[in-house]
Amino acid sequence: MKLILIALVSSGLTFLSPVAVEAGTGAVVNCSTILVAKSVTNGISLPCLNNKSHVIYEAIRGPVVVNVFGSWCEPCNQEIPHFLDLQAMHKVSIVGIDVEETNMQAGRNFVIKKQMTWPVLFDLTSITRGIFGMGVPVTWFIDAQGKVVYKQIGLIKSTAQLKAEVTKYLKIKL
Numbered sequence: 001m002k003l004i005l006i007a008l009v010s011s012g013l014t015f016l017s018p019v020a021v022e023a024g025t026g027a028v029v030n031c032s033t034i035l036v037a038k039s040v041t042n043g044i045s046l047p048c049l050n051n052k053s054h055v056i057y058e059a060i061r062g063p064v065v066v067n068v069f070g071s072w073c074e075p076c077n078q079e080i081p082h083f084l085d086l087q088a089m090h091k092v093s094i095v096g097i098d099v100e101e102t103n104m105q106a107g108r109n110f111v112i113k114k115q116m117t118w119p120v121l122f123d124l125t126s127i128t129r130g131i132f133g134m135g136v137p138v139t140w141f142i143d144a145q146g147k148v149v150y151k152q153i154g155l156i157k158s159t160a161q162l163k164a165e166v167t168k169y170l171k172i173k174l
Contacts, residue, residue, distance in 0.1 A: 028111050031119040034095055035061045037146065044128060046121035049098060049107050055121055057097075057128065062142040063170040064093040065162075068132050070100050071110035075155040076137045080114050085159040087117050092172050096120035097128060099136060141169040 031048030036059040043058030060066070067083060069076035087094055098107040098120050111120055132138045139152040150169035156162050163174045 028108050029117060029119045031055050033119050037061050046123055049111060049120040049122045060142060061146050062144055063172055064095055064142050066095045066140040066142060068097045068099055068136050068138040070136050071106055073136050079137055079156045082156050082159045082162045086162050089174055091174055092166050092170060094118035097123055099123045100126060
């Protein structure tokens with residue numbers, strides 16, 4: 001398995017390609033792959049699930065699909081295959097936010113078991129509840145300026161649905 005990282009730096013943004021690790025490696029992806037505006041220094045700081053860095057949520061830039069989930073959530077489990085299909089296309093970045101876990105290791109175990117190949121942030125204290133609301137799954141589509149252009153509340157039922165939303169709201173041809 002290869003670690004594939006392509007660095008691009010411009011306009012105060014740092015980006016490493018959305019493909020950070022191939023499926024089946026048994027590793028949690030490093031959050032340095034998340035596109036962020038370095039000028040944003042205040043906001044909700046969330047640790048990466050690999051516990052090696054933090055990301056300020058308000059600094060995330062897209063195009064990116066942000067999926068809020070919990071390993072204990074059955075609808076979240078049901079939609080993971082659709083995100084795996086989207087990630088395999090290598091066309092759009094995905095960021096996960098794991099919420100309401102009993103501990104960070106439970107989140108890591110879930111990510112490894114499901115072979116999730118995108119960076120995942122960890123919200124142990126439910127600080128993001130004020131942003132995303134109660135309940136999961138929730139999926140937000142964020143554009144290059146950091147604006148939320150669409151919110152999908154509830155289960156994404158198919159890969160076709162997810163691809164259609166990426167195309168419609170993020171203007172990415174899949």
